Amino acid sequence: MITADEDEPLHVLDLPQLYTKPTAIEILKALDHLAIQPKSFGFGARDVARRKINSSGVTEYLTTIVSSSLAWLDSDDLREQIWDVAAARLSERAGRTAMPALTRLFHIPTSSGEELALTLHEPSLTSDNLGMKTWLSSYLLSRRLDSIFESVPELVRSESSTSSTSTRLRALELGSGTGLVGLSFAALREASASIHLTDLPAIVPNLTQNVELNFDLLQKTNAEVTTGILDWSIHPTPNPTKDELYDVILAADPLYSPDHPKWLVQTINTWISKGLDARVVVELPLRDAYAPQVDEFRQRMQDIGLAIVEQGNETGYDDWEDADGQSMEVHCWWSVWGWSEKF
Template sequence: MSLLNESAELVTSSDESGLLHVHDLPHLYQKPTAAALLDTLELLSFVPSSFSIPEDASRVRVAESGVPGYLTSVISSTLSWIEDESTKESVWSAASARLSERSGRNAMPAMTRSFNIEKDVLIQLHEPTLTEDNLGLKTWTSSLLLSQRLHEVRRLIPGNIDRVLELGAGTGLVGISAACVWKTHVTLTDLPEIIPNLQKNLDLNGEVVREHNGNVVSRALDWSDETDAPQSDQVKFMVILAADPIYSADHPRMLVDTVRRWIRFQSDARFIVELPLRDRYDQERQELRERLLESGFMLVVEGTDVGYDDWQGRDGRPAEVTCWWSVWKPDVP
């Protein structure tokens, strides 16, 4: 009997959270079939997160306690009772993949995620394997929350939105969403090393952007390069967006200076930002607020959102993340 058939019976032995325990899985001393092991390893796979609590109640979930040890035992076993060598390799490979998925996002392979922004806006994003702690290659919770807020904040932007700039676009979720939701032209920017994957995602979502009468382009923009600036107000932007833009003590200053260079400094322009409330960055968030006020911006509205990230809690569900969002405008008559 395969684990997929057995799992219906095993659900009855789960705890109040609905989770199975590692002792419910087929163990090596029982000499389970290769099919049962592969079914088990599939059960233990991480589905690429879209930063929401999984809605598939039928999916059997296993509590994480003891799972890494279980996977290690499979990898280190000779699987002597399985005769076919290629089948053994498949089991070892699957167990190694499951262990890598539990070693942090940096150890996970390339993936493509799907994000529902609105009823008819589904965005696909490619994320390469992360190397050298390159944070711009990952989609962050704040990007999804800001994308889903775009429809609501539209009422806070007077007049037409003809040109939008995204700073630190990363995988491009916010900028692509803005192009679709606001039906406008969006320029997505990031550091040069991020642009190839960003452009790949723009190409991947080209059809959905066109269907919603939007337009997207990418370009490199280094916040530290003060010479890279528009030459006139005619090429500046009505709205600037930024999601999770601060993970360095230098970023509040660099971000505000960049916004000041690129925004049309008039009363109907808007700077919209969302970032997670990370404990280590309280000072940087406060500095961002102070620098915006000192640079001639006025707070229009602010609030908090709750979302979920890749990292899992003890119950095996995505970890909860609280984010702060705010809308700013130039303080001019």
């Protein structure tokens, strides 16, 4: 059925047309070809090699299938399957927010030349459950963790930095979402660290499942990984004891509401150790709409006595193409904070 020159993008007219009464297999093959693939944020993408398709007319093609009775097919099950797949393809073309659930493999390069391969499940996303998707900043921060550790040697817990008998570096991730940053941290730090991955109640079950999905990788590294609810809008009572504080706090893409800078900085202030070697590592996408939140976050961090130790900008590509097959360029800012000696 697909006859055009292999180098040319396909057009919907190259796909089986319903008036010719194609078989169920032919329709399902065409629908498979129309799947929009996640691009692993444009780095080391492992896209399936497939012919590009000209997006013009695709939505109409899919709508025709969804609204057709498919009367010439002899099985209700096949008709249902085709309607379901065509509806899913329409959702994909409406953007990531309408995507069905999926499980993805993320490859994080390390300074040793090896790659960490992490498997993350992403349930179907709704606008108030943004932690169900893995965001670009968390991918960029995961790639950067290794070099941050190298350039900031203090990020190793010293015996004197706590009264606790444990010398494991204690790390906390805020707004973990699907857990990419926290799991990368655990895999990189190996046995010398423990990390607590946290988020809102609706997000934590999937986060916990993702820790389990990576059981084999984590067993090799022997790092201790736990998950739990930590809502930035709620202050803990009583305050944490010295031993409950963390040496490192990590957060990727945590600011997208006017309350977030205040809540996030209060939470950081509550949970970060007061030792001079404590670090807060944050990566934020620089979206115009949230520029005031980024400015407020910087100011509030300084107000509590934290100062930037290291920072930089980097650019990545969002993992979902728009309907024309274009990846969105996203500029991000990463920063490492420590206690200012002035305080």
